Amino acid sequence: MKNAYIAAAVRCAPPGNKPELQEILNCRPYLEHELKTLRPRVVLALGKIAWDAYLEILKQEGKIMSRAEFVFAHGAEERPVKDGPVLIGVYHPSQQNTQTGRVTAEMYKKVLKRIQSR
Numbered sequence: 001m002k003n004a005y006i007a008a009a010v011r012c013a014p015p016g017n018k019p020e021l022q023e024i025l026n027c028r029p030y031l032e033h034e035l036k037t038l039r040p041r042v043v044l045a046l047g048k049i050a051w052d053a054y055l056e057i058l059k060q061e062g063k064i065m066s067r068a069e070f071v072f073a074h075g076a077e078e079r080p081v082k083d084g085p086v087l088i089g090v091y092h093p094s095q096q097n098t099q100t101g102r103v104t105a106e107m108y109k110k111v112l113k114r115i116q117s118r
Contacts (some may be wrong), residue, residue: 001112007034009053017094024053032057042115043085047092048072054087055080074103075111088115 010019011027016091031053035043045051055067062071063081070078076089091103098104 001116005034005038005040007031009050017096019049024049028053028057032100040085042118043087044111044115045072045087045089047094048089049092051076051089058084076109077114086118 008028009027009031011021011030012023012025017068019101035054035057043054045054051070051072052067055064055070058064058080059067063084070080070087072089074089074091076087078087079085080087084106090108091097093103093108096102
């Protein structure tokens, strides 16, 4: 993929692979800065934590009222803010998801093709 940038809602693998709220909050300023600097056309959220972190930034900025209307799922696509980036969700590519078949390379390929066509 060209002209892509990888950012993270949480910048380190937490114990048990489940970040606590405070870890997400500690990392948020970095993500906010990257979003403001890069002004992406598409945000691909790798997992629900990333999906929620992005929506929470929009909520805190007063751009959306609630995260509740934006439901995460693999392949979900939303435009939370008119003229803002499209938000696309995919299951996180963890071993837990890839080795169990919950998510496959073909599933990612489909979503990435949609993004490339934008």
